[in-house]
């Protein structure tokens with residue numbers, strides 16, 4: 001344990017420089033210390049993430065201690081994540097007495113922002129949310145691991161049965177809302193499971209799955225995933241389209257799209273076209289003007305909904321960086337909207353819990369784009385297979401608003417817009433009518449918005465057989481080697 005304290009202190013020394021995302025710094029440290037075993041890595045990571053979650057409170061209570069401030073933080077992180085009888089023998093008597101004193105401080109005596117360890121700007125932004133403290137507390141808890149089955153290759157029941165056969169002690173449950181999700185608690189021993197490798201499953205938070213389901217693409221459509229990143233949502237979109245039609249996966253990041261390619265080849269999809277764009281106004285985007293039935297904007301955002309997994313984000317963001325994101329989101333949304341065919345659907349989503357990135361952005365969009373109208377996200381989910389699972393009280397606004405304390409997902413927001421098919425300005429209508437390609441698209445899009453969602457469709461008979469070939473090692477914690485997760489779901493917590 002004495003070594004463990006030093007290890008956590010060393011990692012914190014690097015992570016608290018804020019030179020990059022904590023998970024990357026941690027990976028770098030593990031690579032530089034290859035003799036640290038898998039179990040030890042897990043313990044180090046847990047203590048480091050605990051400190052990042054509770055940094056402000058720990059710093060305040062640890063102010064009075066002696067010795068290195070980083071060591072004090074390391075001891076507090078370990079006190080929260082390993083058993084006291086393991087930790088205490090590694091502490092000097094004075095340090096142990098200090099720990100006892102510090103642990104007895106009642107958090108209720110502290111201001112909200114200290115108690116819940118958030119910067120003032122974030123507390124101010126969230127204080128008027130319903131049950132604000134409960135929300136903040138839930139963002140400080142470790143998240144379970146959600147995986148999503150690939151409906152092109154298997155189904156949830158089969159995967160759950162297989163999972164339980166391989167790890168009977170695993171705490172496994174279907175996700176409550178998404179029909180594609182499986183939730184794993186704790187650290188199940190699944191590290192010899194080949195289903196990541198054969199594309200049957202992906203790591204993806206249930207909230208991310210639900211956001212994607214709002215797009216509800218249909219077979220044969222033209223769909224654009226405008227901010228596809230490493231393709232977490234693209235893969236589900238492609239499967240919902242049953243590998244038909246055309247799905248353009250756009251992103252400005254060549255690296256992220258490169259990380260998407262191996263996932264895409266595992267997935268069994270042949271309808272996806274990844275395209276690197278220079279920016280949201282790229283000429284290739286302009287060529288897609290009014291052509292798409294469905295466009296998803298999974299916007300770059302503050303990530304404040306994912307603090308359970310990326311606690312460092314709250315310390316690495318500030319009001320100015322959020323403002324920059326808001327401006328970028330506005331510009332991306334404007335360009336993406338131009339790609340939507342009359343009658344087509346535009347879904348704007350974030351993994352943020354900040355109003356200005358969410359409702360604020362949606363309201364501005366509606367004010368600036370009178371040819372779009374807002375659809376009810378709740379109704380769309382009800383029409384899909386998530387329908388019977390979405391309770392009345394849980395999704396009451398026209399937007400999709402998910403929170404860890406209410407839905408058990410990361411914090412997500414989505415707004416669904418539809419470009420008016422009739423009643424669009426005369427100029428737009430004339431332009432559309434003049435283009436036979438667009439005309440065909442309009443007809444399909446108009447049909448698409450009134451028929452039941454693609455999720456309600458029965459699975460086709462030609463679902464490929466599940467390949468139960470070679471078993472591969474899926475290592476824990478090390479993001480460079482772990483299965484690539486959804487962008488919103490970095491692989492920091494439980495090991496698979």
Ligand SMILES: C[S@@+](CC[C@H](N)C(=O)[O-])C[C@H]1O[C@@H](n2cnc3c(N)ncnc32)[C@H](O)[C@@H]1O
Nearest residue numbers: 227228229231232233252253280298299300487
């Ligand atoms: C939230 S992430 C996307 C996550 C991804 N959809 C997934 O589910 O895995 C936002 C993405 O937007 C991309 N991005 C940033 N600026 C952009 C722009 N101007 N146009 C298109 N994509 C952009 C980023 O590179 C990043 O991959």
